[in-house]
Structures are given as structure tokens and as C-alpha cells.
Amino acid sequence: MNIKTAKKIFLVLTSLCTSFVFAQSDVAVPKDELATETVYPIFDQASSVKNRNVQTTGRIDVGLFGGLALTEPIANTTKFGIAGNYHFNEYHSLGLMFISNSSGLSKDAQGLRDQFGLDFTRAPQPVNTMMLDYNYKPYYGKMSFTKTGVINTTIYGSAGLGMIKYQHKSYPALALGLGERFYFGKSLSLKTDLRMYVNQAPIPFKSPGLCDGSDQTCGTTLPSHNDPIPSFSDFKERITYTTNLEIGLNYLF
Amino acid sequence: MKKNILFISTLFLSSLLAAPAAVSEQLDDAEVINLENMYQQKPVEVRSNPEAVPMPSESTSTTTVSDVEVEETETVVVQKKEDVKVKELKDLSRLSPFREVSVIQKKYLPKTERFQFYAAAATTTNTPWFLNYGARLNLAYHFTETLGLELSGMFLSSSEREVAKEIRENNGLKPEQFIYTKGFYGLDLMWSPIYGKLSHLDGSIVPFDMYFSLGAGMSNTNSAEGNVPTAHLGTGQIFAITKSIAFRWDYSLNIFQATPISGTGTAAPAKGAYNDLILSAGFSFFFPEASLR
Numbered sequence: 154m155n156i157k158t159a160k161k162i163f164l165v166l167t168s169l170c171t172s173f174v175f176a177q178s179d180v181a182v183p184k185d186e187l188a189t190e191t192v193y194p195i196f197d198q199a200s201s202v203k204n205r206n207v208q209t210t211g212r213i214d215v216g217l218f219g220g221l222a223l224t225e226p227i228a229n230t231t232k233f234g235i236a237g238n239y240h241f242n243e244y245h246s247l248g249l250m251f252i253s254n255s256s257g258l259s260k261d262a263q264g265l266r267d268q269f270g271l272d273f274t275r276a277p278q279p280v281n282t283m284m285l286d287y288n289y290k291p292y293y294g295k296m297s298f299t300k301t302g303v304i305n306t307t308i309y310g311s312a313g314l315g316m317i318k319y320q321h322k323s324y325p326a327l328a329l330g331l332g333e334r335f336y337f338g339k340s341l342s343l344k345t346d347l348r349m350y351v352n353q354a355p356i357p358f359k360s361p362g363l364c365d366g367s368d369q370t371c372g373t374t375l376p377s378h379n380d381p382i383p384s385f386s387d388f389k390e391r392i393t394y395t396t397n398l399e400i401g402l403n404y405l406f
Numbered sequence: 407m408k409k410n411i412l413f414i415s416t417l418f419l420s421s422l423l424a425a426p427a428a429v430s431e432q433l434d435d436a437e438v439i440n441l442e443n444m445y446q447q448k449p450v451e452v453r454s455n456p457e458a459v460p461m462p463s464e465s466t467s468t469t470t471v472s473d474v475e476v477e478e479t480e481t482v483v484v485q486k487k488e489d490v491k492v493k494e495l496k497d498l499s500r501l502s503p504f505r506e507v508s509v510i511q512k513k514y515l516p517k518t519e520r521f522q523f524y525a526a527a528a529t530t531t532n533t534p535w536f537l538n539y540g541a542r543l544n545l546a547y548h549f550t551e552t553l554g555l556e557l558s559g560m561f562l563s564s565s566e567r568e569v570a571k572e573i574r575e576n577n578g579l580k581p582e583q584f585i586y587t588k589g590f591y592g593l594d595l596m597w598s599p600i601y602g603k604l605s606h607l608d609g610s611i612v613p614f615d616m617y618f619s620l621g622a623g624m625s626n627t628n629s630a631e632g633n634v635p636t637a638h639l640g641t642g643q644i645f646a647i648t649k650s651i652a653f654r655w656d657y658s659l660n661i662f663q664a665t666p667i668s669g670t671g672t673a674a675p676a677k678g679a680y681n682d683l684i685l686s687a688g689f690s691f692f693f694p695e696a697s698l699r
Binding site: 200202225243271294304391 | 535
């Protein structure tokens with residue numbers, strides 16, 4: 154046997170061994186050890202939104218809305234407002250909003266006048282509100298309505314700082330809330346906000362001063378059924394908390 | 407030398423080709439790839455059941471889809487829907503080709519034929535005179551992904567706000583004359599037509615459902631009547647955390663008629679319409695465990 158033949162035999166044996174090793178890799182794995190679920194791959198820098206349908210970066214949106222001061226006991230609870238926001242990026246926006254209060258009394262205050270002769274129009278009422286409104290929008294997504302159409306949505310937190318003007322005086326105010334927008338297309342959206350307003354405000358329950366003479370039993374100390382009208386500055390003040398629900402339409406320019 | 411290399415390469419390649427053939431017999435995953443072939447290789451055996459579905463002529467005990475005529479095929483397919491229950495992936499091969507389309511939706515939190523237990527903190531958001539905090543416990547059964555029935559119970563505490571104390575002290579009135587709710591129980595039809603996904607800071611994805619509910623129940627109030635019939639409307643969103651747990655918020659409108667208790671005024675209180683706006687937020691637990699997902 155020469156060297157060449159020996160080399161051939163060696164190489165053939167080596168390749169046969171290799172094929173044997175591959176065959177051994179087909180070891181039967183117990184079925185319960187096989188994967189039964191699929192999992193999503195985890196990326197180091199995941200980006201879940203590839204083609205954003207509603208792009209707000211660098212855009213201004215303007216909106217009109219109506220609101221209800223849900224926990225306002227005396228003043229009219231309805232409001233109307235206009236707001237404009239500039240979106241610095243997809244997560245942060247800053248804007249200005251102006252809210253005008255409807256005049257008159259709440260349903261409860263009207264009942265108190267009819268039943269007990271207490272005229273709360275004598276107390277100072279809120280007139281309007283002007284605020285800087287910051288929005289933080291961490292959630293953006295899409296939703297399907299009965300699988301027929303897709304609406305984009307954002308959920309955001311809001312923080313406002315500004316002034317509430319009463320008939321005689323203005324008070325600083327803070328508003329914190331949560332909101333959600335539903336986009337009908339790339340620009341038009343329905344906006345809902347639930348906000349808690351915190352501000353210094355006059356206390357409307359002054360005595361004597363509110364009895365208008367229509368009820369002979371009005372007042373804690375008789376006879377006080379027809380009080381002289383007090384001045385607005387006679388009413389004491391304290392911090393008030395008011396829950397507001399606002400719904401409006403916005404358009405992105 | 408070249409001949410040697412060619413010879414060795416041929417041997418090596420032949421050994422490589424031998425390996426995948428063995429693997430294909432082992433792995434179940436191959437069935438996923440090869441579904442279409444499985445349809446062709448294994449004729450579907452369908453047991454006929456003349457009582458359930460009337461067959462046109464013969465009442466053969468065993469037949470195959472390929473044997474049945476065109477008119478009969480649909481009847482067999484309808485029947486097979488009842489007979490064939492897909493429990494494993496390989497069972498998909500037993501469905502008839504191009505007649506039944508089995509869509510595997512990767513809905514993260516399926517609701518069909520599952521119960522939902524909702525435990526939440528609740529508060530009324532439109533009572534100016536009282537602070538009402540409490541708990542809400544709901545139990546729902548979802549017939550489909552969009553429709554379900556829900557039993558709800560809510561218990562609320564009440565404490566006077568500053569304005570209630572002020573009107574009592576300054577104006578001598580009883581704030582209890584203003585209606586407030588102490589509790590509610592009722593039954594709702596839940597309709598969940600909206601399904602969506604939210605991205606949190608362009609990172610993780612949160613699947614959610616949005617629902618609307620309509621129903622009726624009884625509100626326990628401080629009115630002269632006490633318990634009053636109540637209509638209920640609600641909406642909310644369910645954000646999936648796992649396949650069984652979700653964060654849920656609900657905003658409900660309860661409408662009822664009640665008469666305030668008589669006070670110190672000259673006029674008798676009249677019966678009127680009242681409404682509660684109740685916000686609740688908490689966690690939902692779905693059971694039994696979702697399968698085939």
C-alpha cells in the first residue's frame with residue numbers, strides 16, 4: 154500500500170465518520186420538550202410604530218369643545234372653549250385654551266331658590282378661564298370598529314396652569330387630567346378630557362345675604378327673609394376642587 | 407488529486423442530504439409548513455348523521471369528501487363543523503379544503519366563552535355635595551368576542567364635601583335633601599365592537615377592547631323611595647396585561663327618578679330625574695384559561 158492509497162482510505166473514512174455524526178444529530182426529542190407556542194422576537198431597539206398614520210410633530214391643532222363642571226354646586230355647569238396646541242414631537246405638546254362659562258345657576262341652585270328662597274346670583278360666579286395646557290402623549294394606537302374601519306387614538310395626560318376670572322376677581326388655577334383622542338382621518342379628531350380644576354374661589358354660602366324674600370323661613374336667624382344684597386368682596390374664599398368633563402373636535406394643521 | 411477531492415466531496419454531500427430526511431419524520435413543526443400536502447394525502451373521513459342533517463340519498467356510514475357530489479359537499483361540510491373539533495394544530499388537516507377557512511387570529515386576550523371578573527375602585531364624578539367612594543364588582547360572561555352579559559354590583563360610601571357643611575352651617579339647610587347613591591346592582595348587555603392596539607412610547611404594545619354596555623338595575627339612594635329602578639349606560643376600555651389579566655376603566659351613567667326627603671322649606675320636594683356619572687378603574691380577571699392561542 155503506497156502513501157496515495159493510504160491517504161484516500163483515510164479521507165473516505167473521515168467523510169463517512171462525518172456523515173455518521175450528522176445522522177446522530179437526528180436524535181428523537183420527546184414531544185413535550187418541543188416548543189408549543191410561538192413567541193415574538195425581542196429586539197434591542199424595538200419600534201412598534203413603523204408608519205405613523207397621524208403625525209403631529211411640528212403641527213398645530215385647533216379645537217372647539219364643550220364642557221360640564223360636574224361637581225359645581227351653584228354656578229351654571231356648562232362651558233364652551235377653544236384651544237390651540239403646538240406639538241413639539243409625538244409625545245409633547247403645549248397649548249393655550251380659553252373657556253367661557255355659561256351664565257346663570259346650576260340645577261341644584263335653582264332648586265334652592267325655588268324651595269328655600271336662596272338667591273345665589275348674589276354670589277360671584279366664574280366668567281372664564283385662560284390656561285396654558287401641556288399634554289404628554291405616551292400612548293398611540295389604532296383600533297378597529299367592527300372590523301370595518303380603523304381609527305387612530307392617543308391617550309394622554311394633561312396639566313394646565315392659568316387664571317379663572319370671577320365677576321369681581323381673578324384667581325390662579327391648576328388643572329390636571331386624562332384625555333383620549335379619536336382620529337377620523339389624519340387631521341380631524343374627537344377629543345375627550347376629564348380634568349380636575351384646583352383653584353381659590355369665593356364661597357357662595359354667605360349668611361346673611363342670600364335670602365331674596367320669597368320664603369318667609371329663609372335664613373338661620375329670623376327675621377332674615379329679605380337680606381340686603383352683599384358686595385362680592387364680602388364672600389369668603391377657599392380652595393375648591395371641580396371635576397370637568399370636556400368633549401370637542403380638533404383639527405391638525 | 408482532483409479526482410480525490412471530487413470523490414470526497416460527493417461522499418460528504420451525500421451524508422448531508424441524508425440528515426434532513428430523518429429530521430422531517432421527527433418534527434411536528436413540519437406539519438405547519440406542509441398543511442396543504444396533508445389535505446391531499448389524507449382523504450377526510452366524515453361520519454354521516456342522518457338525524458342531524460338530512461342526506462340526499464344514501465346513508466353510508468363512512469365516506470370521503472372526494473366521493474361526495476358537489477351538491478352534497480356543503481351539507482357534509484356543515485355537518486363536519488359539528489363533528490370535527492380542532493384541538494391541536496394537526497387537526498386542521500381534517501377540515502375540508504377550500505370550504506372552511508380557519509383563521510387563526512392572534513388576539514392576545516380572547517374573551518369568547520370566558521368569564522370576566524372585574525374588581526375596581528369607584529367614585530361618582532357629578533355629586534357636588536358629597537364624596538362617594540366605593541368598590542365595584544362585576545361578573546361577565548362573553549358569548550362571543552363582541553357580545554356578553556354582565557352582572558354588576560357597586561357599593562359607595564358618602565361623606566359631606568365642604569359645600570355641604572357650609573350650606574348647613576351658613577344657611578340652615580340639610581344637605582341630605584340632595585339625592586346621592588349608596589349602591590347599585592344590575593344586569594347589562596356588553597357590546598365590544600372595538601378592538602385595538604396601543605403603543606407605549608413606540609415600544610411595548612398594549613392590546614385593548616372598547617365596549618359599550620346597556621342595562622338596568624336598582625339604585626340604593628337616600629331618597630324617600632330608597633331603592634329605585636335605574637337605567638344604565640356605560641363605556642370603557644380593557645387593556646390586556648396578560649392573557650388572563652387586564653386593566654379596565656369604566657364610565658357609567660345611571661338614570662333614575664327619585665323624591666328627595668322633605669326638608670325645612672315651605673314647598674314639598676317633588677319627584678325628579680337624577681343621574682350619576684360613575685367612574686371606576688381596576689383589574690379584570692378572565693377565566694378559564696384561553697386555549698389555542
